[in-house]
Amino acid sequence: MHGTALVTGASSGLGAEFARQLAALGHDVVLVARSGERLTALAERLTTDHAVRAHVLVQDLAEPDAARRVAGELDRRGLDVDLLVNNAGFGTCGRFEEISGDRDHDQLMVNVVALVGLTHELLPGMLRRGGGAVVNVASNAAFQPSPYFAVYGASKTFVLNFGLALRQEYRRRGIRVLTLCPGPVETAFFDTIGTRRAAVTGAMNTPEPVVRAALRGLERDSGYVAPGFGNALGAHLTPRRPRTLVAAVAERVTRKVLGPTEGATAQAGRAA
Template identity: 75%
Template sequence: MPRTALITGASSGLGAEFARQLAARGHDLVLVARSADRLEQLAAELRTGHGVEAHVLVQDLAEPDAAGRIGAELTARRLEVDLLVNNAGFGTCGRFEELSAAREREELLVNVVAPVDLAHQVLPGMLARGRGAVVNVASSAAYQPTPYFAVYGASKTFVLNFSLALRQEYRRRGVRVLAVCPGPVATGFFDVIGTERAAVGRMAQPADVVRSALRALDRDRAYVTPGLSNLPTAHLAPRRPRAFVAAVAARVTRGVLKPAA
């Protein structure tokens, strides 16, 4: 099993839960997020509760060369990452023309560019050692076009397909790659996005999602969609005509729009 896990977005939500469950398994941790206070508090909890090493690395993944700075810090601290959990991400919703272009660019930097850049930072070392794993947190939104979440949904489709492609490249070279595609999860995601009306389907708990993800990683699954209620989205929607699926999705997601004045 991997020995040191780097987790992005580790200060809360799924990231903090990944940290807790991996610490319980005996993994040392590198915790990455913007909030130094929250990271230090979590690191202290994990050191005390599980006797693991917990390194804090404060970094905004929307900044230029964020992954390069993380890589330089890993080198300076002589840390080898055996498990990368690309968990950090956020969403936007609404009519595309009304959304901030700057905010959606940041969304792409965090959701798409950072996972790719961080994979470039740590995969060579994993391959050299002949072991390792990458867990990329996507979303059930990855399985179909998502009107009114156009950039968010497309970013998660990228994460899913990127993960599946890397898995095929590395499955015989000692590195596992898993995409996690949950439905709505009870985290701060909906505070950031601005409305719980963005939650389509039953709300899951972070602990349950992470347990499903780690079981899937143990079994070397390609992707996992935690929760029985999400199975139709994962296995039926991709088999329907894309334009039809987009039309159906629009009927489901238009609830995020504000009523006309």
């Protein structure tokens, strides 16, 4: 039997798919998200389908002490986590001055603060037990500045660099660290962000192959995985260009999130 995996943002999308695939591999799972009803329904399915233990832990990761609360509940239940999947996250898009500061604050609490906090809480136990793994979910937005997704893109760049740094620190100490950098995936992310135009590249993947690629990369001890040929190509080539040029090119791609009228206005303004 494998150990126990904790998956954040497990109520839907990539998180639920991580839970399903890990349960199919024999992992017990701890499901963390805000939606208790959806977590409970998923836990029941996983227990029935795969004969594993599935634990539900309801927690809003935007709360300042979220990681400490999760760790305290794990201790109370006597659960040791061998694989941490930091999947929870959401995005904002549009002109920076028009985005709620409170919303961006919550975004950073979930995408960055809770991710680092949970890693702080759970990685030392993995070291004491002699091994473990961390999967951090970033985005293809991690590889370049992302105008109109400024805070989201920056948060995912943090996740990528954080994961790569941790991998170097712990790869000889029995801990594997993988960063997953998918392109647009057919999930509730686009309902939360408020527009499907946020899938600026147009192409949309599904959760199943993305998670499969992540688990395959973890098995191979890859540093990061960017599923899909075009996504992988961009991940390898984009960082090799001047950063200001990359930002300018990225703006031409991401401005479509503003809609056709505003995008045309922005282009006309630059031409003038």
